[in-house]
Amino acid sequence: MARIYRQVGALTQLIDELEREGIGAFRTLDEIRLFRNNCESSLNRIREKCREILRQEVVDLELKHRQLFLKLDQKIREREALLHNELEELKESLARNANRNMLLRLLFFFRKKRLAKRKRILETSFENEVEKPFRKGFERIDSLRAEIEDRTSNAAQWVERYSANDREEQKGILSVFRKHKSLYYGAEGEERVARKLSNLPDTYTVINDYRLEFSQPIYDRNNDDRIYSIQIDHLVVGPTGLYLVETKNWSEDSVGNPELFSPIRQLKRYNFAIFVLLNQAVERGEIDNFSNHWGDRQISPKNILCLINHRPNQEFQYVRTLSENQIAHYVGNQRQAFSPRETESLAGYLLSRIT
Numbered sequence: 001m002a003r004i005y006r007q008v009g010a011l012t013q014l015i016d017e018l019e020r021e022g023i024g025a026f027r028t029l030d031e032i033r034l035f036r037n038n039c040e041s042s043l044n045r046i047r048e049k050c051r052e053i054l055r056q057e058v059v060d061l062e063l064k065h066r067q068l069f070l071k072l073d074q075k076i077r078e079r080e081a082l083l084h085n086e087l088e089e090l091k092e093s094l095a096r097n098a099n100r101n102m103l104l105r106l107l108f109f110f111r112k113k114r115l116a117k118r119k120r121i122l123e124t125s126f127e128n129e130v131e132k133p134f135r136k137g138f139e140r141i142d143s144l145r146a147e148i149e150d151r152t153s154n155a156a157q158w159v160e161r162y163s164a165n166d167r168e169e170q171k172g173i174l175s176v177f178r179k180h181k182s183l184y185y186g187a188e189g190e191e192r193v194a195r196k197l198s199n200l201p202d203t204y205t206v207i208n209d210y211r212l213e214f215s216q217p218i219y220d221r222n223n224d225d226r227i228y229s230i231q232i233d234h235l236v237v238g239p240t241g242l243y244l245v246e247t248k249n250w251s252e253d254s255v256g257n258p259e260l261f262s263p264i265r266q267l268k269r270y271n272f273a274i275f276v277l278l279n280q281a282v283e284r285g286e287i288d289n290f291s292n293h294w295g296d297r298q299i300s301p302k303n304i305l306c307l308i309n310h311r312p313n314q315e316f317q318y319v320r321t322l323s324e325n326q327i328a329h330y331v332g333n334q335r336q337a338f339s340p341r342e343t344e345s346l347a348g349y350l351l352s353r354i355t
Helices: 009-020 029-037 039-098 102-107 110-126 126-153 155-179 182-199 263-283 324-332 340-352
Strands: 003-005 206-221 225-238 241-249 302-306 319-322
Touching: 009 182, 009 206, 029 039, 029 155, 029 182, 029 206, 039 110, 039 155, 102 241, 110 126, 126 155, 155 182, 155 225, 182 206, 182 241, 182 324, 206 263, 206 340, 225 263, 225 324, 225 340, 241 263, 263 302, 263 340, 302 324, 319 324
Parallel strands: 003 206, 241 302, 302 319
Antiparallel strands: 206 225, 225 241
């Protein structure tokens, strides 16, 4: 298996964009793909979780209702007994007062009046007197019962209410994915090609998302172009040569769209920069094993455009167009270009220059 370095560029860009939008939960394409593919079932799981929360709430409310009811019932029974005793004592007290002499009856006139009033209240409004201290308790019991009935009768609305934030979050993430769908499809394509390239022997090195910035731009005189930086989807170094691979996961419309920047032109531009960079490095002795008594060897990178879905029907100068299923076989079956020592030296130099 080939030696693989770095994450594919489109995935790095996509994760950066997601983090800028406040979404930091994803680190791999598999995680993103799983979320996209299972979003609907994920929403159903959120609703089911909220249904379980609602069911547990009803159970807890029922328990709380029963406990409060039993506690209040006990207090009512105790108060009923207390008031029954009070009423019997009032009757006995009033009966004793009737048997007293005139002077004592006069002395206890007002007390008798108060006792008689209390007796009348207890006889005519006994239940009201029993319940009077517990009205807030009855209100709380009624409130709990109303909550239980509301959650039971309107379960669907409660589930939607409970799941609203999570559902909105999921929809927000999907919206961000739609906004950056070109990066997602680009990452899908680049990962597929990277997997195919990983099947090359271990004498090959694959560097995904190869980026360089030049303090002094490399000048392409033929095209009057100053190249300040390069970004290559996959740089492959092995016995059969050095390959610049550009991956495009384009639709048929995109392939035929003249307004999109040409990947052929892009590859040639980056090829020129890499050619100048490496051959100047060989001249300066910065890459071992490429000089001998005859002189310095020339390093000539090869260009591959790997198209995932649709390919144009024509060939292009200095660029080979391949499918993902062809690329590893093509690279691995070319004529030997570098010795093992040259391959190691070139791979080491390229890795040392990564910015």
